[in-house]
Amino acid sequence: MKVRLPAWTHDWLQYVEPAGLILLTVAVAWLLRLIGRRLIRRLGEHYTLPPEMVMGARRVTGFVVYFAALLTVLNILGVSATVLWTAFTGFAAVGAVAFFAAWSVLSNIFCTLLIFTTRPFRLHDYIEVLENGEKPGLKGRVIDVNLIYTTLQETDGGHEGTVLQVPNNMFFQRTVRRWRDPAQAPGGIQGDG
Incomplete structure (x- = not known):
């Protein structure tokens, strides 16, 4: 007997x-x-694992299960896994390049924030940025600090x-010598008053 639908x-x-x-899919994932x-x-109780490890394992498991469910749902809707993988790797590559490009600026x-809070030098101080303890480095009077x-x-x-x-990050990678009064500087730094 066949059932006919309207x-x-x-x-x-x-x-x-x-x-x-x-x-x-959602029910199986849950x-x-x-x-x-x-x-x-149960594994955490049996092996007396630290609570942080148990919590981390639970979060990773939940992420993996729900991510797999999301991929399955997208596949059901007709989105190709190849397209998703290509989009993901493309976004990851662009994000990595942007991160490394912005890393120096950030x-x-x-370091500007650190200069303003830790005050290794101030405006109008005479400083020298040393390569190492023996070699002379960049020196002069601080006339401006920007971002x-x-x-x-x-x-x-x-x-x-x-x-x-x-x-500004150079001041936290090198040794900085500072003089408030140019007359105290041993040879080389001549003040203009």
Whole structure:
């Protein structure tokens, strides 16, 4: 005996099957997550694992189960796994390039905040950024500190009147020698008053 459905239901049948598969996928994912949580809790109690490790394992398990369910649902909706993987790797590559490109700028901005809070030097101080304890380095009078650079006005020998723009993160990678009064500086730094 064949069951005949009314004609108006034929249009809806194409949506019922995917909807049922999606609901089944969500139910299976929920059940797997529940089983995984209980299994991890029992293993944690049996082997007396630290609570942080148990919590981390539960979170990772939940993420893996729900991510797999999301991929399955997208596959049911007709989205190709190849397209998803290509999009994910493309976004990850762009994100990594953007992170590394911005890293230097962000480092300098953070170091500016540290310069303003820790005050290793101030405006109008005479400083020298040393390569190591023996070699002379960049020196001059601090005339400006902005988000990226500290500007030093050179006051020694043949470079008088020129300025150096030193990236702010350099002050936390090198040793900085500071004089408030140029008369205290041992040779080389001539003050202009």
